[in-house]
Amino acid sequence: MIARGTGQPTVESLDTVAVAAADPDLVQPYADLGLQPDEYDRIRDVLGRRPTGCELAMYSVMWSEHCSYKSSRVHFRHFADLPRSERLLAGIGENAGVIAVSDELAVTFKVESHNHPSYVEPYQGAATGVGGIVRDILAMGARPVAVMDSLRFGDVDHPDTRRVVGGVVAGIGGYGNCLGLPNIGGEIAFDPSYNGNPLVNALCLGVLPRERLQTSKATGVGNKVILYGARTGRDGIGGVSVLASATFDDDGPARRPAVQVGDPFTEKIVTEASLEMYARGLVIGIQDLGGAGFTCAISETAAAGGQGMHVTLDAVPLREPSMQPWEVLSSESQERMLAIVAPADVDEVLAVCRRWGVLATVVGEVTDTGRLVVDWHGSTVVDVPPGSLADDGPVYHRPLARPAWLDDRQADRAEALPRPAPAELAAEVLKLVAAPNLAGTGWVTDQYDRYVLSNTVLAMPEDAGLVRIGDGPMGVALALDGPARFAALDPYAGAQLAVAEAARNVACSGARPVAVSDCLNFGSPEDPSVMWQFAEAVRGIADACRVLGLPVTGGNVSFYNQTGDKAINPTPVIGVLGVIDDVSRHTPIGFAADGDVVLLLGETREEFGGSEWAWVAHRHLGGLPPAVDLAHELRLHELLVSSAADGLLRSAHDC
């Protein structure tokens, strides 16, 4: 602890490991940090004593829903069962999935949520959402080359929507534009179910030479641990536990100090410094500091390395010298990276950082103790097995229950709604075209740089974004799609429809779909009906991916998206990555030339459940979503991709 006024630590009041052993019965505020009583008991079992204040803070963030996936993990066996792709160089469990696209090059991509921060403080929440996913991609050894985002807001007429939309869009643009990453697409939708909980899902794509793939393993006894990037401040403390892993109260967002503040300029120079270190072969292990900050980075790198780590916490450069050790461990200050470096290379790493104007500090070293030990001004405040933080968090088999209201909702068929008379059709079409979910989104996307890096072949409003990679002619396409309102009618089918749509959007660009990343946005996992929706959606994604031959390479789960007891519509957002051998063969959506023949592929059935028409014309949400025929979907994609490659199509657009 720091004595007020002097700035000097007073050893008497510091809750060290020795103090914890000597004072085993101290009552600790674990519940205030988001831990359950049984979780606290488990920490005591792991350590054989009560945790110190610092250790308690570390377990509370690492065992939070956001970091530990404790409610969702048991459902991911569905993804593990999917057939492995030979292209997959890294998958679930890494910072991001990595897919080989040629003998030399690989690409990495991932989508992640930043929903709660974006509701509390829209600009910074969305900005740091972009920053966080970019660092995940950077940590794989890749140069980030494009971003996308999937946004869901409350009803356009809801009084709070304007605040959230304006801030989120400005934040995404402010951060991504300043980083020099083209924004190549995504989606934006409005629905009252997001009135009290908007969704901001950001995706980043990176490209790397295959041999430059990085890991997060802290290996090699004596190797140094270097923290570089921004100074550590008091922003974002407890972001993953008290903010991301809890429900908003009915009186709305009031946890502003738990939101991080971003600085894209620092992220840009951290990016360039990191890429220079990779190119010079200076990095043994690397990890970004995201959710749970320094705690997550040191425990994950130490656990992955299978050795030990000793950290001198007071070496961490601080914005505020009065910060206490648990605050330094928990802070989610942005634009920081942790690198494991051989002692002989430390000077060169520091020189690279200096050249880019990046602050870099040796904060520890790899040991052979099997323990993660953290000292603060000479006293040991943390001494734990790193795996107990990073890998062995609690796992819950939450109760599931099909919601009682679902039968009534499904029985309320949209096909029974009154249809417009022929004379009313034109007016109805105009109404639809002007609907917020169907109207043009240029008012948003014109605020994003789509040209920087000079590789953008397709961007908004195309079906998919498409960027050239390497020196061409190869390219990578990306689409990011949610399930519209379909998952609210049937989460299994809705999730499948989202996978099908994202893959179809990629195929429409002429690229062959090869991999999936997902961002699963749901209400509270403690509500059995929400948990049932989640389980159904995961099963739906896995079954769809099996038929379409797509591995799920990673992603993110966001629970507790609700205000009070009102959960959002279940919203599995699917990112699909595709590969095209020659970008000059891509197919844009627009009609190309007079006289071209227009073909409709597929069958049109009488299906209105969850449709935009049912909502716009009748504010109706009921019935069943459109039938899913994945075998047909696969044939359609094959037709689109091979016809584009053969030069038979001038343009293509999905319905």
Added chain:
Amino acid sequence: MPPRVGVVTFPGSLDDRDVQRAVTAVGGEPVPLWHGAACLDGVDAVVLPGGFSYGDHLRCGAIARFSPVMAAVIEAAREGMPVLGICNGFQVLCESHLLPGALLRNAGLHYVCRDQRLRVDNATTAWTSAYDDRAEIVIPIKHGEGRYVADTATLERLEGDGRVVVRYVATGAAGRGSGNPNGSLRDIAGICNEQGNVVGLMPHPEHAVDPLVGASADGTGFFASVLAVLVAAR
């Protein structure tokens, strides 16, 4: 040997490699220049690329203007070396007083990225001589602070001397008003110094070189112009 065109990288420069690619596309040799080096490495011309040098901290271009490399650029520009500032580079040139006026927050208060129609009103500068006089071209803009302002006397002098190089114009028959995307006075998109060797503009010609990944090929002329000027001067 092809003419060597230096492209400065400040911390926060973003379109530096895009400019290098554009220089290569017209047959020049791009030479990366580091902001911290007070030397131009013997280049024949310099481009200050777009981006957010120093994070736009304090004021766009205000810190970059004091980089060691800028002392060398300012000296070379005064001696007649062709210098082009694009977007943030234009802001740096104004901050360096190589060009008059200033660039303020867009009138609409939003960052704007779109394909923009321009008219070349001076096709005699080192960077625009490949264009026909009053040619209309389409080049992307992408900026939040591109509203050109200067006092009336300066504007009159610029107009009188023909130093307004490119102007925003409406897009075709369905043009949106004047086509001015940011409230710039007199629809000014770019200007030059008295000698015509220093040009600054907000639009990004380097993103209009290859139509596959750019708005058009209309921006090629900026780079082709300077190459022709440099070759002719040999």
